[in-house]
Amino acid sequence: xxxxxxxxxxxxxxxxxxxxxxxxxxxxxxxxxxxxxxxxxxxxxxxxxxxxxxxxxxxxxxxxxxxxxxxxxxxxxxxxxxxxxxxxxxxxxxxxxxxxxxxxxxxxxxxxxxxxxxxxxxxxxxxxxxxxxxxxxxxxxxxxxxxxxxxxxxxxxxxxxxxxxxxxxxxxxxxxxxxxxxxxxxxxxxxxxxxxxxxxxxxxxxxxxxxxxxxxxxxxxxxxxxxxxxxxxxxxxxxxxxxxxxxxxxxxxxxxxxxxxxxxxxxxxxxxxxxxxxxxxxxxxxxxxxxxxxxxxxxxxxxxxxxxxxxxxxxx
Numbered sequence: 001x002x003x004x005x006x007x008x009x010x011x012x013x014x015x016x017x018x019x020x021x022x023x024x025x026x027x028x029x030x031x032x033x034x035x036x037x038x039x040x041x042x043x044x045x046x047x048x049x050x051x052x053x054x055x056x057x058x059x060x061x062x063x064x065x066x067x068x069x070x071x072x073x074x075x076x077x078x079x080x081x082x083x084x085x086x087x088x089x090x091x092x093x094x095x096x097x098x099x100x101x102x103x104x105x106x107x108x109x110x111x112x113x114x115x116x117x118x119x120x121x122x123x124x125x126x127x128x129x130x131x132x133x134x135x136x137x138x139x140x141x142x143x144x145x146x147x148x149x150x151x152x153x154x155x156x157x158x159x160x161x162x163x164x165x166x167x168x169x170x171x172x173x174x175x176x177x178x179x180x181x182x183x184x185x186x187x188x189x190x191x192x193x194x195x196x197x198x199x200x201x202x203x204x205x206x207x208x209x210x211x212x213x214x215x216x217x218x219x220x221x222x223x224x225x226x227x228x229x230x231x232x233x234x235x236x237x238x239x240x241x242x243x244x245x246x247x248x249x250x251x252x253x254x255x256x257x258x259x260x261x262x263x264x265x266x267x268x269x270x271x272x273x274x275x276x277x278x279x280x281x282x283x284x285x286x287x288x289x290x291x292x293x294x295x296x297x298x299x300x301x302x303x304x305x306x307x308x309x310x311x312x313x314x315x316x
Contacts, residue, residue, distance in 0.1 A: 004038045005295065006056075008045040008069070009288065016292040018299040028052045041065045041298060043291060044076055047279055054079030063087055065304065067294060069287050070278065071096050071148060072228060073308055074201045080311060087311040090294065090304055095286040097151035100198070100277040104152050104226050105159075107249035108135060108194055111222055111271050136160040141192035143167045143208070144199025144227060145179050152196060165192065169204070189216035194224065201228035211236040214246065222247050226277050229254030234264065241267040251277045 003021045007014070011023035021041065024033035028045045036059035044053045046069040057066070057079035066083070067090045068076060080089065110116065112133045121128035138161050142149045145166040153164050153176060165188050166174070171181040180188060182204070189195065195217060199205045209223065210233040217223065217240075225232055229252040240246050247269035256275060258264060265272065290305075297304050 003040055004034055005041040005043070006033065006039050007043050007291070009043075009284075009291070014288050014291060016296075018296045020299050021295070026056075032056060036060045037062060039063050041067065041295065043067045044069065046070065046283075046287070050075040050078060054082075058082035065090065065294075065298060067291070068092055069095065069283075069290075071100075071146075072200050074228065080309075083311045085312045088304055088307050089309050089311070090306040091308050092287065092290060093147050093306045095283065095290055096278045097148050098286075099280040099282045100148050100226055101151035101155050102280075103251060103273065103277045104196060104198070104224060105155050107224050107226070107251065107271060107273065108196075108222065111224075111247060111249045112194075116271050135194075137162050138193040139163045139165070139191055140194045140196065141165045141167065141188055142196045142198060143185065144197060144205075145174075146198070146200075148226075149196075149198045150174070150176075152198060168199075185213075186216055189213065190218050192218065192221060194222045197223070197225045197227040197231050199227050199231060201230055206230050207233050209233060209237070211239075214240045217246050219245055220247075222249065224249045226251045228252050229256045238263060238267055241269055244268060249273075251275055 004024055005021040006024045006026045008027040010025050011017060017023065026033045028048045036056040039060050040063060042060060042063050044066065053075055061084060063083060065088050066076065069092045071091055071093065073089060073091055112135055114132050118128055136159060140156060140161050142152060142164065145168040149166065156164060166177065166179040167182060167185050167188065168179045169182060172179045197209060208231050214236055223246060232254065234254050237248060241248060249271040251273045252275050253264060253272065258272065264270060294304055
């Protein structure tokens with residue numbers, strides 16, 4: 001069995017890695033640290049373009065595990081078809097919940113309370129007083145109620161929101177209440193003052209927030225996207241923003257990065273952050289803990305965490 005492990009973090013900076021594998025540092029450089037065919041455990045570079053992340057995958061003929069350091073796996077999906085059967089693809093559940101939930105609340109509060117307007121007024125030396133909406137007493141809808149969605153709700157509770165409705169791919173019950181299936185989304189949208197998108201990007205969710213979705217949102221509602229840019233139809237969103245009917249706070253966009261001349265930059269009622277939900281000081285310690293745990297499990301032949309899929313006849 002091959003035993004090379006490719007890491008995007010220098011292995012000597014990670015305490016607790018198990019003995020046995022040969023650790024190779026690769027964070028997207030042109031030169032590979034070793035022959036990709038000898039890689040058994042590939043940890044995908046974080047926040048790198050998809051073509052770079054998948055570049056070595058066709059040559060990884062003996063790989064057994066592909067581990068992302070992101071919650072989403074869409075950036076490695078183009079390389080999955082090149083992998084041999086039986087490869088386990090794992091995501092980084094548990095790494096980004098705190099940071100992404102923190103940013104989600106930041107975007108909501110900044111948008112509702114008018115912080116971008118205050119910053120611009122400060123640049124002009126203008127005292128911009130006035131009445132602003134609060135998060136308190138608002139109805140919030142979370143679309144994509146996985147671990148990140150649950151972490152967002154954890155942080156919403158102290159703000160005295162009126163209600164939190166939850167939507168996921170399938171119906172279930174949680175300690176906090178029911179999770180509605182996607183089929184019930186049209187009926188829930190008109191009741192929400194704040195709609196949060198935290199769903200993975202998939203065939204089902206691509207373009208989910210399209211013209212019909214946005215039209216169902218109530219007048220004055222706020223759309224917050226911390227999922228992936230293509231979950232929202234940008235053209236449809238621009239039409240709603242330019243009408244002034246809704247507002248938006250976007251950590252992700254389509255296209256991304258957003259070109260300098262794109263009209264979304266100047267659309268009324270929109271706050272854009274440059275995909276910074278995950279990369280914070282909270283990332284590295286949580287990522288290192290995940291890798292140490294996963295690699296110890298791998299070496300000891302124990303079940304891995306966060307297995308999203310295993311390649312085989314149905315996925316090749």
